[in-house]
Amino acid sequence: MLKLSAFVSGLVFGLGLLLAGMANPLKVQAFLDLAGQWDPSLALVMASAMGVALLPFTWARQQQRSVLGAPMQLPVKREIDRRLVLGSLLFGVGWGVAGFCPGPALASLLTGHWQVVLFCAAMLAGMLLFERLDRQLNR
Numbered sequence: 001m002l003k004l005s006a007f008v009s010g011l012v013f014g015l016g017l018l019l020a021g022m023a024n025p026l027k028v029q030a031f032l033d034l035a036g037q038w039d040p041s042l043a044l045v046m047a048s049a050m051g052v053a054l055l056p057f058t059w060a061r062q063q064q065r066s067v068l069g070a071p072m073q074l075p076v077k078r079e080i081d082r083r084l085v086l087g088s089l090l091f092g093v094g095w096g097v098a099g100f101c102p103g104p105a106l107a108s109l110l111t112g113h114w115q116v117v118l119f120c121a122a123m124l125a126g127m128l129l130f131e132r133l134d135r136q137l138n139r
Helices: 002-020 025-032 041-061 082-098 102-110 116-139
Strands: none
Touching: 002 102, 025 041, 025 082, 082 116, 102 116
16 A cells, blocks of 8 residues: 555656646746746746645644554754755756756656656766765765
């Protein structure tokens, strides 16, 4: 049941990203272009997503287990540190340059466009590189 619920959740999330236009790099770049032809529609998508998530996250914070019985695993770290800031900046630059963030990129893989495949390969390589460097630095 856990795998089925994860699959359905991912499917709904991916469809939502596609329907909202977040898998379209030109729309994303137009959203990030504050000095040019700014397209605020993705801000409405993000605000709607936060509004929809507010009640379930409020409920989840008060629970020890999920609806399906798994242990609740919400983030507990609250401080803003160098690692968070640098990671956020790197994420933002990548999002602005490529017009993709991880979720929409994975949803767009089905299109077969070489740009999406290249982005996903670069994203995977970056994650593997980070893991290796992080492991070495923390020894």
